[in-house]
Amino acid sequence: MYQTIGEKVSVAGVYQQGKFSPRKILWGNRTYVVDQVTFISDEKDGGVAKRTYSIMARGNVYRLAFNRSTEIWTLMEVWYEG
Amino acid sequence: MKASPNGNHPNNQLWAHVDINSYFATLLQQENPYLRNKPVGVLKAAGRTCIIAASKEAKTYGVITGCRLAEARALCPKLITVPAPFDLCLSATRQLRTIFTSFVPDVEIFSLDEAFLDLRPCRRLYPDPFEFGKLVQHTIKETLGSWVTCNVGIGRSRLLAKMTGEISPKGSVTQVTEDNILSLLASTPFSAVCGIGHRLKQRLCDIGISSLLQVSFLSDEELVSTLGPFWAVEVRKMSGGEDPELLQRIHSNDHMKCVSRTITGYGLCDSEEIIKRTLYNLTLEVITKVRIMKLAGRRVSMFVQGRDESWRGHHTSQSYLQHTAEMFSYVYDRLYKTCHRTFPVLRFGVALSLLKEQSGIQEPLFSTWHTQERLESAVDSIREKYGNFAIRSGLLTTGPVIKQEVTGYLGDKKFYGLE
DSSP, X not given: OEEEEEXXXXXXXXXXXXXXXXXXXXXXXXXXXXXXXXXEEEEEETTEEEEEEEEEETTEEEEXXXXXXXXXXXXXXXXXXX | OOOOTTSOOTTOOOEEEEEETTHHHHHHHHHOGGGTTSOEEEXXXXXXXXXXXXXXXXXXXXXXXXXXXXXXXXXXXXXXXXXXXXXXXXXHHXXXXXXXXXXXXXXXXXXXXXXXXXXXXXXXXXXXXXXXXXXXXXXXXXXXXXXXXXXXXXXXXXXXXXXXXXXXXXXXXXXXXXXXXXXXXXXXXXGGSTTOOHHHHHHXXXXXXXXXXXXXXXXXXXXXXXXXXXXXXXXXXXXXXOOOHHHHTSOOOSOOSEEEEEEEEEEEEOOHHHHHHHHHHHHHHHHHHHHHTTEEEEEEEEEEEOSSOEEEEEEEEEEEEOOHHHHHXXXXXXXXXXXXXXXXXXXXXXXXXSOEEGGGSOOOOOHHHHHHHHHHHHHHHHHHHHOTTSSOOGGGGSSOOOOOOOOTTOTTTTTTTOO
């Protein structure tokens, strides 16, 4: 099931063919290397555009949101088996 | 009717129907590799008890849309339940639309996971419809992910394209030609025919009709006496593989006629405070959508439903409504309070209909209306900049807010700009 996190994180990535792809996340004092981006979705809250990256890192699935207005990255949720 | 050499209809009408397999569950499985090859049941939200979608693995156990969670668990003890990713699905539908419009100019989004593509203008570009279907499937996988599969049905009408897609194996491309149309019409169950619902199916079954092909053997008089004048014509059209009215008016330049919102609570509710807050929340969503589409409406409807009882009412205003406070006074004071509720409520609904474009409405001269309009406009601007609930009424500060969510049949596709 997905566990809500809602914490700000730092993200490093690359632009490939005009698209951003996250490669590393700094959450707390730990760095997570992104193994795979499994899905990218866009949503709008009023006029605020957000992009959510679903990624796999260290064997877990994370939902990472980028607020395109404030340019803040937030780790929204993590999937854990159980 | 004579077919062209490649098996297509001579009038060159050609439609492709694209249907993503088990949409909600497939997208969840694409997003989360741990869910792949496992039976997944999608709930509206955590704590809900109705399965609104199931993965293909869950379907093999008999878990279907609409079944109760307890029932689903009895059928499939290893079922994994996940809340519906509404925003993700809407985003995927937008991506699908982009894919489709990159192939053909005329795309009709039919529901969240289905679309009709008009192949007629692009026959030279895609001379082989089967190859076109394969190309669409490939591009969807490239864009949304390798787990996302779809059925592509191709036919001379939307009805035939959808019918063949409905009954074909997952991930297939099938084409209806003049050679196989009769077997399709003879073998497709009514449950897979778009436009034939339960009641119509029952009425047809009552006279021994179980397929569209059999309808051809009935006279017009027999059809009219059984189905009435409207459905007799509709069913006759469908029996010839032509689109029923429902599929002919997917595209319309008209604005929305009604905006509504319903919600089912987690349990029976007897608290006046929660009922008032819920009705306000639903009203706010309706008015927000109406204002964004620059519309205003005159008829306010609402209902509350308990376990066995319900109450519904409507009021038609003389003037057009486009303000939250104004509509809420109708919903709560003029409608809800008059029902003198005696039962706990499980389900709520609010609607605004008889909609008209604001540009065609004479603005009232009352200064109170203009004050309200200035207030609503200011709130609209704040929401536009900071998010839907960045500013809200005090009524919505005492509990969780109900957020907008998209429905599977995509009733408000005009609002989401998917038409």
